[in-house]
Amino acid sequence: MQPAAYLDKLNPQQRRAVEHGIAGPGDVTGGPLLVIAGAGSGKTNTLAHRVAHLIVNGADPRRIMLLTFSRRAAAEMTRRVERIAAHVLGPNAAVLTEGLTFAGTFHGVGARLLRDYAVQIGLDPNFTIHDREDSADLINLVRHELGFSRTEKRFPAKGTLIAIYSRAVNAEQPLEEVIGRAFPWCAGWNAELKALFAAYVEAKQRQNVLDYDDLLLYWAQMVGEPSIAADLAGRFDHVLIDEYQDTNRLQASILLGLKPDGRGLTVVGDDAQSIYSFRAATVRNILDFPGHFSPRADTVMLEQNYRSSQPILAAANAVIDFAAERYAKNLWSDRASTERPILVSVRDEIEQANFVATRILENREDGIALKSQAVLFRAAHHSGPLEVELTRRNIPFVKFGGLKFLDSAHVKDVLAALRFVENPRDRVAGFRVLRLLDGLGPATAGRILDEVATSDALVPALEGFAPPARTAQDWPAFLAMISELKGKAAGWPGELDLVWQWYEPLLERLHEDAASRQADLVQLAQIAGGYASRERFLTELTLDPPDATSAEAGPPHLDEDYVILSTIHSAKGQEWKKVFVLNVVDGCIPIDLGVGTKDEIEEERRLLYVAMTRAKDSLHLMVPQRFFTHGQAARGDRHVYAARTRFIPPTILNRFAATSWPPAAPAEPGQRPVDTPRIDIGARMRAMWK
Numbered sequence: 001m002q003p004a005a006y007l008d009k010l011n012p013q014q015r016r017a018v019e020h021g022i023a024g025p026g027d028v029t030g031g032p033l034l035v036i037a038g039a040g041s042g043k044t045n046t047l048a049h050r051v052a053h054l055i056v057n058g059a060d061p062r063r064i065m066l067l068t069f070s071r072r073a074a075a076e077m078t079r080r081v082e083r084i085a086a087h088v089l090g091p092n093a094a095v096l097t098e099g100l101t102f103a104g105t106f107h108g109v110g111a112r113l114l115r116d117y118a119v120q121i122g123l124d125p126n127f128t129i130h131d132r133e134d135s136a137d138l139i140n141l142v143r144h145e146l147g148f149s150r151t152e153k154r155f156p157a158k159g160t161l162i163a164i165y166s167r168a169v170n171a172e173q174p175l176e177e178v179i180g181r182a183f184p185w186c187a188g189w190n191a192e193l194k195a196l197f198a199a200y201v202e203a204k205q206r207q208n209v210l211d212y213d214d215l216l217l218y219w220a221q222m223v224g225e226p227s228i229a230a231d232l233a234g235r236f237d238h239v240l241i242d243e244y245q246d247t248n249r250l251q252a253s254i255l256l257g258l259k260p261d262g263r264g265l266t267v268v269g270d271d272a273q274s275i276y277s278f279r280a281a282t283v284r285n286i287l288d289f290p291g292h293f294s295p296r297a298d299t300v301m302l303e304q305n306y307r308s309s310q311p312i313l314a315a316a317n318a319v320i321d322f323a324a325e326r327y328a329k330n331l332w333s334d335r336a337s338t339e340r341p342i343l344v345s346v347r348d349e350i351e352q353a354n355f356v357a358t359r360i361l362e363n364r365e366d367g368i369a370l371k372s373q374a375v376l377f378r379a380a381h382h383s384g385p386l387e388v389e390l391t392r393r394n395i396p397f398v399k400f401g402g403l404k405f406l407d408s409a410h411v412k413d414v415l416a417a418l419r420f421v422e423n424p425r426d427r428v429a430g431f432r433v434l435r436l437l438d439g440l441g442p443a444t445a446g447r448i449l450d451e452v453a454t455s456d457a458l459v460p461a462l463e464g465f466a467p468p469a470r471t472a473q474d475w476p477a478f479l480a481m482i483s484e485l486k487g488k489a490a491g492w493p494g495e496l497d498l499v500w501q502w503y504e505p506l507l508e509r510l511h512e513d514a515a516s517r518q519a520d521l522v523q524l525a526q527i528a529g530g531y532a533s534r535e536r537f538l539t540e541l542t543l544d545p546p547d548a549t550s551a552e553a554g555p556p557h558l559d560e561d562y563v564i565l566s567t568i569h570s571a572k573g574q575e576w577k578k579v580f581v582l583n584v585v586d587g588c589i590p591i592d593l594g595v596g597t598k599d600e601i602e603e604e605r606r607l608l609y610v611a612m613t614r615a616k617d618s619l620h621l622m623v624p625q626r627f628f629t630h631g632q633a634a635r636g637d638r639h640v641y642a643a644r645t646r647f648i649p650p651t652i653l654n655r656f657a658a659t660s661w662p663p664a665a666p667a668e669p670g671q672r673p674v675d676t677p678r679i680d681i682g683a684r685m686r687a688m689w690k
């Protein structure tokens with residue numbers, strides 16, 4: 001095989017992106033490259049080919065940093081790179097791609113680098129990582145300590161506090177600006193919030209914990225320090241980033257700090273699919289990228305869509321054509337079809353569920369596997385009635401997005417025990433574990449943790465503590481578990497087993513449905529087996545928790561088939577033959593019936609576009625005439641009447657077919673008009689008493 005024959009299947013634009021800056025063996029580092037990849041244009045495929053092409057031409061995989069949006073995407077990319085490289089390198093490809101150790105999410109790679117440089121930046125390398133819920137718990141603790149929870153006017157709650165803090169950090173915006181723009185009802189608390197955030201930062205440092213935002217923040221600070229930046233930049237010849245449209249300013253600063261002149265830097269993304277601004281992602285990163293460098297970064301556009309049929313693409317293009325600012329692309333497809341996307345009008349969500357379940361079964365009769373069909377929705381709770389209907393009809397499904405496996409109390413308990421041993425100063429973890437013991441109240445837990453924090457050894461500090469009488473029964477098993485874990489003799493994942501043995505009796509005491517919860521712990525044990533150490537397990541799982549249990553463990557049986565239910569956010573990057581989108585009405589897409597800011601509305605439009613472009617062969621957009629809302633306290637839950645989403649105005653209706661369901665039965669000649677009463681129930685009721 002000719003060396004470059006493996007690139008033959010690529011189209012000319014894809015090939016340009018793959019070969020950019022690669023002159024031949026040993027000469028592989030070109031200037032900055034931006035790849036604007038339309039939906040379904042083979043972005044992932046192209047990036048994988050580029051990495052393989054770099055390796056085939058002599059780039060050292062250990063010196064390649066590959067940043068993706070999720071851990072799953074990184075693993076998939078590595079597998080693809082290996083397959084492609086194997087065409088040229090044969091079995092040696094596996095050895096080389098195993099060297100791709102810096103492939104992961106921004107947060108995951110950040111955590112590794114921070115451990116590597118911990119000592120140089122004054123961090124203890126055993127730091128543990130707080131997920132959003134832990135962060136909110138800690139900030140709440142600080143809020144109490146500062147007395148803000150007792151203010152006369154209601155002080156913002158923990159969820160709001162962490163959201164404000166996170167946005168200020170990720171968007172690199174001053175606090176006043178963040179509050180003014182996104183949290184106006186908190187104006188007036190500026191001084192208190194500043195004091196609170198300062199105290200929160202100090203608490204994290206005392207406890208040796210980092211939150212999600214810190215991973216990026218510390219990394220950005222690190223590349224801002226010339227001596228470390230030079231060292232760090234020198235370790236990587238190539239930095240490639242997928243899904244660049246969903247990165248935030250802090251991530252852009254990190255890249256520019258790592259590769260100030262852009263040499264060896266490749267970013268790939270689609271501005272039309274930017275849907276994560278609630279995490280402070282900014283579409284500006286991708287729009288402004290070329291201008292950061294001199295000369296400007298080269299831009300390659302991928303415009304051939306290989307996924308969707310022409311009519312689906314035409315409708316999606318019509319929707320996104322209304323977007324305010326974007327790289328104009330002419331996305332086209334040569335997959336001819338006569339089937340336009342269908343707008344299906346139904347009475348309510350019950351009928352919507354009925355229609356979708358019926359069609360899914362019909363499709364299966366036609367030989368379309370359940371797994372090739374997906375139902376997408378804007379908010380996790382939108383699928384409620386459909387879940388009931390699918391269950392009723394025995395149609396198996398897996399749901400992505402919404403409540404995460406790791407959010408369940410029992411899984412968190414087990415992880416907290418492991419985290420406490422990893423970093424005894426982590427108060428949120430310590431508090432959670434100690435409170436599991438019978439009769440151990442918050443004040444005592446606080447005292448134990450104070451003791452532990454001032455001592456340099458966990459086990460002796462605990463052994464020196466006399467537990468309250470009610471806890472005496474639970475204490476020895478707890479101590480034994482902690483000492484065994486500290487001793488590390490069990491190895492990984494044996495340590496998880498130790499925690500499980502300790503936790504099992506507590507589980508039965510704490511939860512009535514212990515049996516079903518045990519199943520989650522079995523799942524956790526399976527996941528644990530995939531990691532080399534306790535630290536890797538805790539870090540990776542906190543940073544990128546599995547969306548649904550099956551996402552991590554994989555389907556247990558080859559013949560198992562199930563429909564995919566997913567929030568649009570979690571459907572990113574995926575594709576299915578048949579796609580149904582629920583609640584394509586104002587109030588769901590866009591999510592807010594009230595008028596959002598212009599940017600928010602634009603993002604909702606992109607969400608609909610992302611949903612539509614997941615479909616290969618057929619697309620149903622459901623339009624219930626009324627839907628149920630989980631309202632605010634003042635108005636409660638209620639039904640509201642809905643209008644088709646504003647993103648499909650009458651001017652583009654010709655891109656869609658329309659139908660209503662169930663179809664109205666045609667009136668037969670001579671039939672009585674339907675508005676004539678057929679029975680008189682009132683008379684029957686009266687007759688009962690005569």
Ligand SMILES: Nc1ncnc2c1ncn2[C@@H]1O[C@H](COP(=O)(O)OP(=O)(O)OP(=O)(O)O)[C@@H](O)[C@H]1O
Nearest residue numbers: 009010011039040041042043044045306307573574
């Ligand atoms: N050169 C090509 N020839 C044929 N098929 C291709 C080519 N490139 C990509 N594809 C196919 O196109 C589909 C979309 O590719 P991929 O998932 O990489 O798109 P994407 O750009 O990441 O999409 P999105 O951004 O919408 O998630 C896949 O089924 C892939 O196999």
